[in-house]
Amino acid sequence: MTCFKLPKSLYKRIQSALTRFWWDSKHGIKKMCWVTWNQLTCSKKDGGLGFGDIESFNDALLAKISWNLGKAIGNGESTNIWYDSWLSSTEPLTPTGPPTEASKDLKVSDLIEEQSKDWNTDKINELFPDLLSTIKAIKPSKTLVCDSHIWLATKSGNYSTKTGYHLSVIDKARPTTREPNSTSFCWNSLVWQGNFSPKMKTFLWKIIKGALPTGENLSKRGFQAAGPCLRCGEMETAEHLFLHCSYTKKIWDLLPFSMNPRISDRQSFIAGLQAGHRAVCLPPTGITSGPLFPWVCWQIWRACNALSFEIRISEEETMIKAIVSARDWQTAQIKVDTKGSTSGKVLHSLPTDTVEIFSDAAWKEDLRASGSEWIINRNSSTIHQGSDFNGNVSSPLVGEALAVRSALEHAARLGFTKISLKSDCQTLINAITRKESIKECFGILGDIENLISQFQFVFFSLVSRTANSLAVSLAKNALACTPTSL
Incomplete structure (x- = not known):
């Protein structure tokens, strides 16, 4: 991938292997793909899982996105004022042409005064009067440092495969995959950076993206008999299963929150997640950090699956399992420093006359x-x-x-x-x-x-x-x- 452009047929084969690895549990037994590949390759902050798009990654490794290269000005001797991108360090900008016959071969150094090594204001006003402040914001070298090509997508100006990949994905102009009613929803703070296990994070992602086999999602895929809730007969949507079902409401009422967040009254799962993120548990539970909401949803889901096999789990038992699971995981994350630590400043001996x-x-x-x-x-x-x-x-x-x-x-x-x-x-x-x-x-x-x-x-x-x-x-x-x- 770092040496040549791969054929599209190979991209599709690799993509298919990655898709099957994610959704299937056993080799040779295909399961349903609940989310499209384009959504999976979106970054986590945009509601995806950050899977690598093979074609974009190939382009990034080959550094084929040369349109995003610019020039950093040192002495200006190797940069053409018309054809090189030198006016901005963040985007490819060149002066608007066409150039005159007398100026088409001028270099940036021709706009710099020889003695002061500063910009020649008269010359700039003659050629680019509208760009005077833009050009003067660029600080040329006083010691004749040579110009250099820079990668505009990084702060340092050095090329990185990561930024090359990111720009390649943007260049494909994929349609946005953000949830339609969640413009204020922050994936990072509420899901990916939450203080709960990676398994719970993926579980929340599946609920929000409609990748969980609830009755509603199964019926959309042609499983008509799977629609109703096994407890009350209503359509088993994510909101009904985790917020509004009578079984679920009782669990939320039993939980020992310091103030009732009224999670079961929320109209959408995202609103319930946001309310659960702010809810604080009372001290006797042992939940000292992180929300309890994901663990409760997980135990509700397990109780729903158990009911499919006619195994009934009470609301109190579901609540206790959620609290115990959360407390056990948080306790396991506590790190004890047995070696101790020391801190101090490193003293440097400076030469005399410094x-x-x-x-x-x-x-x-x-x-x-x-x-x-x-x-x-x-x-x-x-x-x-x-x-x-x-x-x-x-x-x-x-x-x-x-x-x-x-x-x-x-x-x-x-x-x-x-x-x-x-x-x-x-x-x-x-x-x-x-x-x-x-x-x-x-x-x-x-x-x-x-x-x-x-x-x-x-x-x-x-x-x-x-x-x-x-x-x-x-x-x-x-x-x-x-x-x-x-």
């Missing part, structure tokens, strides 16, 4: 601007500080990166060779220390890496916002000093 640099940035969304501040300390005394105002800053992260770059530039200019730079932006510190890419800060991170090579010793560390409070305050002051031109 100066500390505190940097921070303040960002204002409506202005799309940031204020940068850096403070250089030696032996806990401030020996230098500086600030910048930066316009056309697309996010707080870009502002933080600009502040670190400015701090390093000034430290190098002042002749310091050993520095310890501290910032309260964890994402940025991780990207610098782990050499990870962030596509919106591509040129800035490239400059930071080049500036690091100018020092004998550089150490980056994360500090709390409280420890960085002076830089935070001064950065806000730098942002408040908005140039009148804005």
Whole structure:
């Protein structure tokens, strides 16, 4: 699958094998497929089971979705202003053409001033007056870092099979499979991330998706004799079986909830599930975490199946079984730490003559601007500080990166060779220390890496916002000093 495109006939054979594996219990004995393959391949948060679509996965492994590639701007020398996707780090955008004969071969570097390494506003206004703010929000490299292709679907800009698969599935434009009357229903919080067993999660999914062989679902498949409820003779829908049947109502009334959630009065199973999720059991039951609702539904279903074989289980027995099952499972999840744990900070011995640099940035969304501040300390005394105002800053992260770059530039200019730079932006510190890419800060991170090579010793560390409070305050002051031109 990573080397060539598979034929569609093979996709169907693999899909058939996966379908039979999920629905059948024994080899050679086919059972009913209650849910379509397209619904099964939807993500769990959209009501599916997250099964892999073989064709989309093949496309992702082959990285055939090249339309989602973009260019990150460094020095701009290898990026054509008209034909490369360079205007956005999240979607493939190019300027609207057609280009003139004089400009069709221009590179992005032709829009950058040679001395300042900043955008040439006059040139941009001449070619793309409507894109001035968009282009100026891109921060080119000051140290001539080369341009790079990026994958627009990830934060880092690096390609991953997971995002390739996701985009391939979206590209197929499948119809939505969300439940028609459950626009506010959250699959993750109410089902998949619930504090109950995986078996209960799959059971709830089957009820909601109509994949449980209730009388109503069987009658839709041609089993007319299977429609009525064995206890009261009404149509055995999911709502009737788990909420409205007289047998079920008594079970819900017997349960020791702190406040009666009136689950049996709910009109739909989803409404009952939401009410059961909020219900709290009284302490004597031993149910300390997680809802009791799934376990009760499971025992109701078991009692219904037992009745088919003329085995009657009382309401009290069903209730007790549900409480015991929930309590036993929750008790089994408690992990006892027998080894103990220790925690503490790792102390780093810094070379002598190392100066500390505190940097921070303040960002204002409506202005799309940031204020940068850096403070250089030696032996806990401030020996230098500086600030910048930066316009056309697309996010707080870009502002933080600009502040670190400015701090390093000034430290190098002042002749310091050993520095310890501290910032309260964890994402940025991780990207610098782990050499990870962030596509919106591509040129800035490239400059930071080049500036690091100018020092004998550089150490980056994360500090709390409280420890960085002076830089935070001064950065806000730098942002408040908005140039009148804005």
